[in-house]
Amino acid sequence: MRRVALSVNGTRHELDVEPRDLLVYVLRERLGLTGTTVGCDTSSCGSCTVLVNGESVKSCTMLGVQADGLELTTIEGLARNGELHPVQQAFHEHHALQCGYCTPGMVLAAVSLIEAGEATDEDAIREGLEGNLCRCTGYHNIVQAVSAAAGVS
């Protein structure tokens, strides 16, 4: 066991984890933040995407111990005072989800892309979301939503 300090959605947590505990399971099972989903468990689908120091990362491919001392944001931490984050709001308005399983990862990948200034046009958004799969294949509306949130048409 190893003691780690994680800052998750602005709250500091100190907990003992096994080195082999994947970050996604630390978030889901130890901190109860089940908004982060496991789709493939093989680094391919992006549904487990969270922000690590503001950048999108697949939390099934990172150990909890690697996150020691870092700032994490999960889907639960995006809304502020009951107001959806602009990307969440855009997903709502553009019907950018069907079953919703890929949505937390899709939203966080989009937030990272927009904040990096890389969501410059539709092509860049499609490229920038290549690490996220939507099993319901709702890409069209997802791209529309991200374009709207990024202010590109």
Added chain:
Amino acid sequence: MIPAAFDYEVAESAEHAIALLGEREDAKLLAGGHSLLPAMKLRLARPSALIDIGRVSELSYIREDGDHIAIGALTRHREVRDNALLRAQCPIVSHTAGLIGDPQVRHRGTIGGSLAHGDPASDLPAVILALEAELVVRGSGGERTVPASEFFTGVFQTAVGPAELLTEIRVPKLGSTGWSYVKMSRRAQDWATVAVAAVVERSNGSLGKAAIGLTNMGGTPLRATAAEEAIAGGSSIEDAVKLIPQGTDPPSDHAASSDFRLHLSTVLGRRALEEAAAR
């Protein structure tokens, strides 16, 4: 999928990592973890200990050093892609780093991990080979410099010893040298079915010398030596690329048959050489 249990140590510096490696047999370095952790989850790898070098910030840098650019092994793909100095002086490396995986992978994976992993399907090795780059490897006895041509020794094997650390990659400043890296993959985010790196010198509008690196055409990244010699001897690109398959031994797998890869290498080789000649 959960990896088998292992001990975990955080290295504070390159020296500390080397000391920790010396203390344990069967320990592995953990950089970005984007090759190692998937393998450990599948239990294809079961090291007894991981030494986390992910926080060794002294090994994350890109700087000018005489006639070359020095890249610290812990520099992440994202930084390699975006770094202004590298984009100006050796753009093929930045371009290629931008083709690796997807944004999430590029936020974690490192250039050192990509090279030290020794995967013949990885993108940067063929580029490093075509650039005739140098790799700096450090162990308890000090530092040595390995030319790229001697670095990749087999499938998942490199010149980095079990108690050694790859610390730096030295790539040449390209100046007016033309370059291209053309990658073909079946799906977005995927590894290369085949990819070709070309670095060419031009004289009077025609190709003088070309270095051609091949991804996923054998157990290690390869140079297309016969095609390079043909170009040096005055062959056209069209004739020279027919020689690219010589000396290769591409795998057959879910993405493509060996025969298809042989063919693809000539097509991508032509595109890469033409683009490099025009750039």
